[in-house]
Amino acid sequence: MAMAVVCTGILSGLGGTVLSLLLHMIQHVAYGYGQAGGPHNFLQGVSAAPRWRRIVALSVAGVVAGVGWWALGRFGRPLVSIAAAVGKTGLGRPMPPLSTLIHLLLQIVTVALGSPLGREVAPRELGAVLATGTGRMLDLVADDRRILIACGAGAGLSAVYNVPLGGALFILEVLLGTIGQRAVLCAVAASAIGAFVPWAVLGNVHQYETGPMAVTAPVVLWAICAGPVIGTGAHVARRLMGIVQNRAAKGVSRIGWCLVVFPLLGVLTCFYPQLPGNGRGPMQLALSARLGMELAAILLVLKVVVIMGALRAGAAGGLLTPSLTMGALLSTVLAGAWNMVLPAVDAGSVALLGGIAFLGTFMSMPLTAVALGIEFTHLGHDMWIPVFVTSAGALLAFRVCARMGGRMAAQTQPSAPGSMSARS
Incomplete structure (x- = not known):
């Protein structure tokens, strides 16, 4: 062995x-x-x-x-x-x-x-x-x-x-x-x-370059408040991806879908060159705080759409870096709104927190996501605290949403023959 x-x-x-x-x-x-x-x-x-x-x-x-x-x-x-x-x-x-x-x-x-x-x-x-x-x-x-x-x-x-x-x-x-x-x-x-x-x-290199990240009271408060929002977003994204994966094209129709989806992505790339690829580029921009709130929101929506399009067309691939990027883009948007009314947080720092939390909840691997985030960036020890806080809040919200969704699905299912409602 x-x-x-x-x-x-x-x-x-x-x-x-x-x-x-x-x-x-x-x-x-x-x-x-x-x-x-x-x-x-x-x-x-x-x-x-x-x-x-x-x-x-x-x-x-x-x-x-x-x-x-x-x-x-x-x-x-x-x-x-x-x-x-x-x-x-x-x-x-x-x-x-x-x-x-x-x-x-x-x-x-x-x-x-x-x-x-x-x-x-x-x-x-x-x-x-x-x-x-x-x-x-x-x-x-x-x-x-x-x-x-x-x-x-x-x-x-x-x-x-x-x-x-x-x-x-x-x-x-x-x-x-x-x-x-x-x-x-x-x-x-x-x-x-x-x-x-x-x-x-x-070479012995890490995936992303980050600036200095400090643990401040606003960052910790942001982590507490943003975690549930990120977990809810991860739940919605996972439901959407599950729907399109279940309806992925098969057989000859896969060719037609791919010949439509990918050229359309090419057209979008003419206006947003951050879209193609697994998302490493926009993730690095988010960590460097080089994405404004508006651009991050646009990229988030388009990224979800093009990923769903590729899955629906029958293409195969992973969702690790794409989900990390979606979390970072969502966190950039949340940070922009936060900084308008509350003590400012560094957009790059919270983008990493949100990316790790989104990845862990979306792919049901919270511990692995934390380790990946730390190794991707060589994150300092002090920042582990808000990382854990954000991930815990996101995971809790994700599970609450999943449980509520399960109850709603059970309530909407037709009653089995012979049940009380069917007899009445």
Whole structure:
């Protein structure tokens, strides 16, 4: 098992490195940046690219997404999610290697071309597939193979974002749902190795740059008041995303949807270059307090719309960075309103608080979200207090909204035959 964990961490790290390099290469080719003296990040590259190039890149993304996923569904083996492969109580169904590889490559290509979904699912799936092969080769028992598959997925996440703690918590909190000693040891080891391996090529860097963040009374008060609002917003967003995912296009209709949704996103990109991609660009702007209240509100609405459009069209991808960005944009809007009437708070600081809280509630992984936020930014220890306060308030509001929604749904369901209301 120790050998399997080490091998899984190394393979997941190498896989994450290759996928990251592929993503950056396609971005540079599609939007024509990366040369000496020119733009060096995706948002700058999109902003500097001529409008026709933005539309062409998103139109190509639509063709790749529509035709690619239609062909995969038509000729490939049925896909198996990581959660289904891990299983709840025992080893789940195996992930088909070739179909999964094509599926994750389609995600990387479309996100690089400007799909508004996240890139983090692809390295997780690759790590899980590699771990499945490792466990089978070493003839591990079912329980150990289950742990190993989860470790492969977490190590893949750790590799692309350089988040060893976040990757380990993702394994334990989201995939395994346990803090057993054996699972913890494997998760920590695999995630650490997965994060370390890409350093030789990608460097030991963190995702976002932030200015000095100080814990002040207004910031703590904002955290207390804004947490429930952010949790409610996360609940609404999750309901909307669930609706469109349940109605996602399938078969040949997926091609038509993608050929409409992605070119329209390209047109929107001509006016708002912050929209394409997983949201890292606008997230950095929010953390730097370079978004006004009005622009943040517009981007928030458009970001939700384009994500829903991509999901409805049948495109695949993650929602980790997109949900982090939605929370940051919502917090920027709340901060703008707050600063009009109450003691001012730093917009960049509260954008991070809201982004972490939104991510944790939206994806039902509050501990993992806190760890990711800290590792994404190398956040100072003192700021952990408002982070926890905001996340707790958001989680509480999210659960209250979910419970109320469940009660309302139960009340609106028709009575079963033979019940008191039916007899009356």
